[in-house]
Amino acid sequence: MIKTYRRKLLLSAAALAVLSASSVQAAEKWPSKPLRIIVPFAAGGGSDFEARFIASKLTDLLGQSIVVENKPGAGGNLGTEYGVRAAPDGYTLTIIASSYTVNPSVFDLKFDPVKDIAPIVRIAQGPLILVANPKLKAKTFKEFLELAKSEPGKLTFASSGTGSIVHAAGELLSQRAGIRLRHIPYKGTGPALADTLSGTVDVFFSSAAAAIPMIQSGKLRALAVTTAERIPALPDVPTVQESGVPDYAVPLWHGLIAPKGTPPEVIEKINAAVNSTLQSKDFADRLKAEGLTPAGGTSAEFATTIKTEVDLWHKLSSTVPLKAN
Incomplete structure (x- = not known):
């Protein structure tokens, strides 16, 4: 009985080791095919511009083409859910706006806005x-x-x-x-x-x-x-x-996320590439004309921003109705 139990433990450990090695190997080879960025809004807006600019720059940095796909609808939730449900292999990214953190207090989402994503980086910010x-x-x-x-x-x-x-x-x-x-x-x-x-x-x-x-x-x-x-x-x-209102701040921002389970090595590679892209003067100049500035930062910082804001709007919605009657 004890031998059988030990054998099962050894087999489980071996399986986990194989899976872990496969994940690391896949991350090392990434990217080996084209990527796509899902924009959950119509073409022509701020999210669309930033996605296409980032895509053009990352194509050079990563050595793979990047396709931008617009999937508008339901306040951005339709395209966002599509991106969140994609395979967590680093080949499907989604651009989100600050409204992403309000939506859980307004809509009945079919995904967890904090737990079902792998935040990558904020792209731009403004007021x-x-x-x-x-x-x-x-x-x-x-x-x-x-x-x-x-x-x-x-x-x-x-x-x-x-x-x-x-x-x-x-x-x-x-x-x-x-x-x-x-x-x-x-x-x-x-x-x-x-x-x-x-x-x-x-x-x-x-x-x-x-x-x-x-x-x-x-x-x-x-x-x-x-x-x-x-x-x-x-x-x-x-x-x-x-x-006169020291505890008030509502920044607008755009950022990139990936599905939960995307290899951390891939997340960090994309984060580094985007942060490098944000140093571009032409991008900064274009943002400045719209009252925005490049953001950047770590994936952990972006994760904190998302959770903090989701909690903020949830707390507000418990005292003020944010949903339509």
Whole structure:
């Protein structure tokens, strides 16, 4: 009986050793065929641009062609699930946006957003910009807070849709600043921005790319940025943190993930290649024009960012409804 048990243990250990050796060998040979990057949004947006830029640079660094596949739908969840369910061999990567961490509090996902992925690296980062119609009495963010506190529930903020990162950012500001803003959801950035321009709504948390031209032309007033630091494109616009809400930060970002179980050696190779690519001046210049900066960092740092934000929005959603009725 004891001999049989020992024999089974030895066989199990041998099998594990073979599997481990095979995994290491596969990682050493990677990449031996073309890769693909899944973009869970339509072509032409920020995620698509970054994926195609990274793909072009990694093709040279890794010696294999990289195909970008757009799979939009369900707020990015359709393409993301497709990427997450792919074989964990390092040949299918998925680009995700910061909305990825809000989605678990809005949708019933068919995968675990933390446990079912292997984070690789953040690519770019930037702020939402709190913009106001110039007719609003508040000229600065501090004046905006004072006005909101004096008229609870009267000031309105537009979003690109219920459950969006913009909606979550507005609700978090209300909670952290001790104010009450009235949420007005729209179907996309375009109509939300248009009604802020017309004065139908008071403020909007806009992407930098959409807001900067309007700010520079004087059609909108920038009150604050949601990142922890000011941005080079708008150096005179303060952060929310420095303007009276020290525990508030909602950065926008894009990053790469792979399916859970992808060999760590492969993850590190991709991470190193992307970090090298992010040193490119033409990429930095293109991002700067949109109010963004290269991000980079380790896979562990990106994993921490994802988990921290998933937990943040889950906690917020327990007190503020982020789902559509």
